[in-house]
Amino acid sequence: MHSLRLPLIALATVLALLLWCFSLTGTAPADLVIGNGPDPRSLDPAQAQSVADARVLASLFEGLVIPDPLSGTPAAAMAQHWTESQDGLRWSFTLRPGLKWSDGRAIDAPDIAWSMLRFLKPATGARMADLLDAVIGAEDCRRGRGPASAVAIEAPDASTLIFRLRERHPCFLKLLAQFPLYPVPRHVYEKHGAAWTSAQHFVSNGPFRLVHWRLRDRIRVERNPHWRDAAQLPLGSIDWRCIDSPATLLNLYVAGALDIAMDVPLSAIPALLASPGSAPGSDLRRHPRLGTFFLRMNVAQPGFAHSAVRRALSLVVDRDLLCSQLLRGGEEPAWSFTPTGMHCGALPYSALRASPLSLDEARAELRIGLQAQGMSTLPAFELLHTTDPLDSSVAEWLQHRYTILGVTCKTVALDAQSLRTRMADGDYAMARSSWMADYDDASNYLECFESSSGANRTGWSHAPYDALLREARSLAGADAERAAKLRAAEALLLHEGPIVPLFHYCSRSLVQPYVRGFEPNPLEWLNPAALRVQR
Amino acid sequence: MSALLEVRGLRLEFNTAGRSIEVLRGVDLTLERGGSLALVGESGSGKSVTAQSLLRLLDEPPARITAGSIHIAGRCVSEGPACVANAVRGSVAGMVFQDPQSALHPCTRIGAALAAVVRQHRHCTWREAEQRSLELLMEVGLDAPQRRVEQWPHQLSGGLRQRVAIAMALAGDPQLLIADEPTTALDATVQARVLGLLSRLRAQRGLALLLITHDLGVVAAAADEMAVMYAGRIVEQGPVREVLAQPLHPYSQALRQALPRTDALPRCAPVSLRGLPPLPEHLPTGCAFHPRCSHALPACALEVPALVARNAQHSVACPLEGQGA
Amino acid sequence: MEHLPAVLLFVLTPVVLLVCARRSCSARRGSLLRRAAWLPLTVLCVHALSFALVHAVPGGPFDDDRPLAAETRAALEARFGLDRPAFEQWLHAVSGMARAEFGPSLAHRDHSVTEVLVAGAPASLLLGALALAWTLALGIPFGLWAALRRGRSADLTISACIALLLALPTFVLTGLLLIPLVFWWKLLPAAGLDQPSAVLLPSLCLGLPFAAQVARLVRSGVAEALQGEWRRTLVAAGLPERAVAFAALRLSLVSVVAFLGNAAAGVLTGSLVVEQIFAIPGLGAHFVESALNRDFTLALGMVVLYTALAYVLNWAADLMLPVVDPRVELS
Structure with missing residues (x-):
């Protein structure tokens, strides 16, 4: 029966392959399993990128x-x-x-x-x-x-x-x-060059050290015996699960495979809030984040040159309605660019809040702005957003909202990189943007819209605004005076500027009741050395 | 001891789209052990349906036996579901079909196909079944059977395939072989060899043969008895030599006429055959042949003539009983 | 000298194989050689096309919400070789590909593309192989059952399930299976690949739509095969229903095997959603993510790997065809 030889060889190969693949499953659980986010871009601190990357690095x-x-x-x-x-x-x-x-x-x-x-x-x-x-x-x-x-x-x-x-x-x-x-x-870097971040060479100085990193699965870290306070470290090991889908994080958390889920799908929030007394609803922790979701407007586009037009487009948007109706995840309506909870040096910084215009006022502003440019109506424009479902729904909500002003906007979904490219090239009228604080200081936000800032990307250049920020910088050390300058600058930005702040992000996590040392905070920062398990 | 095959008053209809069409209207057949009977008729006369209904091979529904009985080796296969015929299929009666091109499963090697049938009928190992398959192939006259068992059906010629089909029909050592137009699809020389094979098998195995054909030449070469079918009924039955020499029914005479003249058979008067055979759903009243019959009497359109014995072997269903010729 | 392996693989090997194919006396061997010769050529063409495409889309791997200083960008581009002329980059990529080196990944900066592929391949292969196993294990029996009970309630139920499975998006199907199996009855883990049972549900979700297609093929194939005259031969020879059904199934497998080549490619590319939902550390997600991140090197590595896999799988399916249907000649 020579005709059977080929299928048999194929079958044997497949079986061997399956055995090999199965041998790769199976890992003993760590003391604490944290559903974190996508794989870090790099474990090299200089190359890492996101807040999720930063949490992993903070353990190392x-x-x-x-x-x-x-x-x-x-x-x-x-x-x-x-x-x-x-x-x-x-x-x-x-x-x-x-x-x-x-x-x-x-x-x-x-x-x-x-x-x-x-x-x-x-x-x-x-x-x-x-x-x-x-x-x-x-x-x-x-x-x-x-x-x-x-x-x-x-x-x-x-x-x-x-x-x-x-x-x-x-x-x-x-x-x-x-x-x-x-x-x-230095000693590792000089020996291995760029390969110093590979698991077999990796050396760090934090409370934990790297055991292994399996892409799209987990980064396992264990107690670093050479750390200054190793004896007091409560956890022996942590698994940072590299999972990019919040829905999967929720599944794993509900199934008991995660101790902490660092993200929760927005769509699940109403259901979780509906049962605050029982798990997993009782495990939900929310905290305002230092991050703002806003729209950029390109002042070079026809119709957008006049601040009254931009003001009308900004203040006709009812952020309260957006947050309570559409988002429902605990996001805070953004009536300022800087999020609440921001500091100015060591002092808390409180932004001036813009107030919504009545519809009549908004129409009047729009009319004034258009007349000043010799136009009767605002030309139809494109609103660029990413393909993310949240982005798309916000964009559609806005599109509908702008019909109140009689303004036509077309929503265009792009992948994130294409959107960035079009923004950087100034090839847009209105585009979705976000800014996450690198560090907790209002200047980190407001300096984005200085004329010289690379993060500006709107073509907006306003000498009084630049001057206020310059003065604020010169007042370093005098936090109260500096805060006053920043507040004045922010008022200018909201009145004249090229942005429509929509909402401030909210961090959402699920934390098992036996996990201690998890303090929700505006930077989504996690101190791995403080985490412990108390069952 | 009863006859090997006894069919009495078999009526069968097809129910399609709410209409029932009777295609067998009281068929009587008898075949003794070791005998050979040819069932002759034009296409549409019901001879093939008769052959398939013997082993209940027709899909039921649409086919349905409405009356009559079939006994093969004493077993009744006409009552109950089609699977009652399992008791005789292969083991008592084997069957060979017309088209050897499609009669074999295209994706089974010759040896495996045969061995599967062998194992169905006797308790033996695969090895023994394979051995038996080789013997069967040799018996039906295949050269180099060792090589053939490894071959696929599409690698064989039509004649060889028909021999393999015969071997499959014989694998259960049946006493009766039903051959439904076994040579129609083959060319003349192959046809003769296959007929020769059937005769040899009859002689060697004492096999009874029910041969379905429209070709009187084949009948003359392979059968002792013959029955002529027309529109679902037997119209004439008798020994082959007698019926061919002196057909009594006008239809038999017409068939006989179509046969090329040979010295073996006496010449008879030409009878013209007008028109086409009737469709089963539009049968004429009375004798179904009367519209095409050149001797039809007025009474022929009114009542169905019964099969009347002319002598001990020869019977005919025609009031003229050959007088018209 | 750097380009020697590439020349060997993409020029010399196909030429030698094609010449051998022409000289070969056996048609079967000739076709095998020809097919082998076209593999590197196909990969090379797809690579060139993909290279042009990924470099044509707007945006680059270093774009970020935070503007990058020109000097930093230049340093990064120099580090990853993106500052060289496109043709030179392509040539470099091709000669790397011949040595199975696709360079460093631009989005996973601690890993080379080869490392990323090697890390993800076992999980994806396991998932895909099991999905194909489900495809056959469910598709064939249910298709056969439906064909044998044609027009009866079992057939109608199975046909309805087939239609449903083909219409449902993967994530809905996943949810339908996940909720009872994982959350109500707690039979299987929710995600990850920590224990062997973890792969059952994802592979089932991935395989079910293909199983539905196989069931449909088998159902119609068996029903059609049963019309064949060989059936009467087998029944008349006394073989039972079961044997006849299997003989009919045997015939319907021809279309199943022909479909398997496509199904394997579909399982590979379709694993994206399932891998994401079940957090399987496989390759599926890289396919889309590398394109979105403008991770040029990883995107090209994935394209090359998948092209080669799809080619080989289709080839394997074609090689299997004569095994299930002896009437098919290798051409």
Whole structure:
């Protein structure tokens, strides 16, 4: 029966393949399983991107200071204490004694200085390389115009690190707590180059160390015995599940496979809120986030040049209705650009709130704006949004809303990169945008719309606004005065500016009742060293 | 001891689209063990339906036996569901069909097809069944059966395939072979060899043969008895030599006339056959042949003539009893 | 010297194979050689086309809500070789492909494309193989059952299920199975691939629509096969209903095997949704994500892998055809 040989060989191959594949399943569960989000772009702090990436990095690394989002003032980490000179231009950090990398090698101040310089070098391609622009020589270095030796980050001895700034910065300490500035192990980097992030070489300095990373599945970290406080660390291991679909996170959480789900599908929120007394409804934690969903308007487009038109388009949108009717996930209506809960330095910052116009006022504004441009009606325009379902429904809601003003807009769904390209090219009239705070300071938001900012992308250039922000920068150290300038700038932005803030994001997570140390906060920051399980 | 095959007053109708059409209207057939009977008629006369109904091969519905009985080797196969015929299929009566092109399953090797039938009828191992298949293939005259069992049906010629079909029909060692136009689709030389094979098998196995054909030449070569069918009835029955030499029914005479002249058969007067055979749903009254019959009497249109014995073997269903010729 | 493997694979191998095919005396071997020769050529063509397409779409891998400084962008482009002329990049990609190196992934910066593919392949293969197993294990018996009970209630029920399965989007089907099996009866894990049973439900969800198609093919195939005259031969020879049904099934398998090549390709590309819903660490999601992220290298790696797989699977299905139907000649 030679005709059977071929199918038999095929069958045997398939069986062998299946056995091999099955051998890849099966992992013992970690002490804590966190449904996090998509795979990090990279475990190299300079390359990582999203808030979800930052959470994973925070378990592997720690900076000189770590964020304390609730108080707004960073807390000590690698640095034991620090001093700021009277003029705010010289920061001196003293490292804790006995700091070690996860391979047991000692960490000294020159290591950290080297790591900061690596972050600045253009070859590293760090996404947020401008973080340290306040440091003398840093901007020249990252732009390839000056040598690394000219950057004023110095380590006079093994435990002292000194930064000298070219101008006073309102929140330099908050910058240093940012994940891109986590220290990179020089000895590993110099040995393996870009491959230093692979699991077999990876060395870090945080409470946990990397065990393995399986793409689209999980990043397993375990207690780093060389961490400064390893004995007090409650958890032996954490699984960061790399799952991009919130619906899957919910499924896994409900099935008991996750201890924490860092995202919850918007569509499930009403059902969860309806049963607050029982799981999983009782496990829902929501907190306002430092993130704003808004629309950009291109002032170069016909009709959009006049601020009255833009004002009419902004203030006719009833954000309260949008949040209560369409979103229903706890998002806060955005009557300002900066989210609530923002700080200005160490002080809480409260934005001026715009108030909605009555329909008659809005129509009047639109008429005034159009007349000033010699138009009778606003030409039909396109509203660009991404293919994300939430985006699409918001866009359709707006389209309907604008018919009240007699304005025709066409919604156009694009993939995220195409949308960015069209925005960067100025090839749009109105487009969906969002801004997530890098650090908790109102200037981080408002500086987006300075004429010179690369994040502006609207063509809006307003000299008084630029002047107010410049003045605010010069007031670094005097938080109250600076806050007044920023508030004035924001009022200008809302009145004259090219944006329609729609809502402030809300973080939604599910946390099992036995998990302790999870503090919802505006930055969706998670302190892995504080997490513990108490059944 | 009763005859091997006894059909009495068999009536069968097809029910389609709410109408029932009677295609067999009282068929009587008798075949003794080791005998051979040819069932002759034009297409549409019901001879093929008769043959298939013997083993209940027609789909039921639409086919339905309304009256009469079929006994094969003493077993009644006309009562009850079609599966009662399982008791005789293959084991008592085997059947060979007209078109060897489509009669074999295209995706089964010759050996496997035969062995499956062998194993159905006797308890044996696959190896024994394969051995038996080789013997069967040899018996039906295939050369190099070792090679043939590994072959697929499409690799064989029409004649060989018909031999394989015969071997399958014989695999259960039946006493009766029903051959439904077994040579019609074959060319003349192959036809003669297959007929020769059937005769040899009859002689060697003591096999009874029911041969369905429209070809009187085949009848003359392979059968002892013959029955002429027309419109679902037997119109004449008798020994082949007698019927061919002296057909009594005008229809038999017409068929006989169509046969090319040979020296073996005496010449008889030409009878013209007008028109087409009637459709079963529009049968004429009385004798179904009367509209085409050149000797028809007025009474022929009124009553159906019964099959009347002319002598001990020869009977005819015509009031003229050959007088008209 | 860098391009030597590429020249060997994409020029020399096809030429040698084609020459051998022409000289070969056996038609079967000739067709095998020809088919093998066209594999690298097909991959090369698809690669070139995809390369042109991914570089033609607007946006790049380094675009971000946060504007990137020109110097940083230039550094990144230099690091990933995107600053070179397109043709040179393509040539580089082709010569890499010949060595099974597709370069670093632009979105998964700690992984090379080859690593990403190797990491995802087992899960996807497992899922796909089991989905095909479900396809056959469910499609053939139910199709046969429906064909044998044609017009009766079993047939009507199965036909209705087939129509339903073909109409339902994957995520609805998934939900319908997930809720009872995972949440009510807690029989299977919700997602992930931590235990072997975790792959049952995703593969079932992936396989069911294809099973419905197979059932439909078998149902009509068996019904048609039973019209064949060989059936009378078998019945007259005394073979039982069961044997006749299997013989009819045997004939209907020809269309099933012909369909399997397409089904395998469909399972590969259709695994995207299922892998996402069930958090299967496979390849499916990379297919769309790499395009959305403008991860050029990964997108090309996926295209090449899937092209080769689809080619080989269709080839395998064609090779299987003569096994199930001896009348088919290899051409």
